[in-house]
Amino acid sequence: MTLHRLAATIEARKGADPDSSWTAKLLAKGPEKCAEKFGEEAIEAIIEAVKGDRGRLTSEAADVLYHLLVMLAARDVTLADVEAELARRESRSGLAEKAARG
Template structure:
């Protein structure tokens, strides 16, 4: 396994990159779909944003199953982007997702699942 890539300049690693990407997506919410790919995705509605996220997730799964590390990295970046677009389409902030992850920290997976309310 190779060493992880260094964080990009001007960023604080993953959280900084994701927050900047979230801000860029939010800024394009009302943009012209003819000039912004993100605006075009958002204009198609939350259902289409979710569908696109699913397509990208499947591509990452295929890359992982094939053992194609470079493609897995590439497709995973698409997954993160499309997840943020999907969240924006439903007005869910990245901080809400991060708060849920923080809430789960240190909780046993078995205990956490047992404590879940049935849906």
């Protein structure tokens, strides 16, 4: 799956020279900067969703997924961790899950 390959590539860049890759550069700036960049990309995706440009939204959504994985990696949260949480929630209805989280 593409997301798993991307997550593995991001993980491999964790110790890389920041001058060697954009991912390594982001990770070297720390979790806060990674979170900030994720937020910027999320806002850009929201703007494109409101505008209704399918192609631009698709592009921004890809950026959001990439930056989400970078942000997670910066805090040592893996894609497998997120998948496990989604699997745990699968057994509940969306409304019951929301109510349980308060």
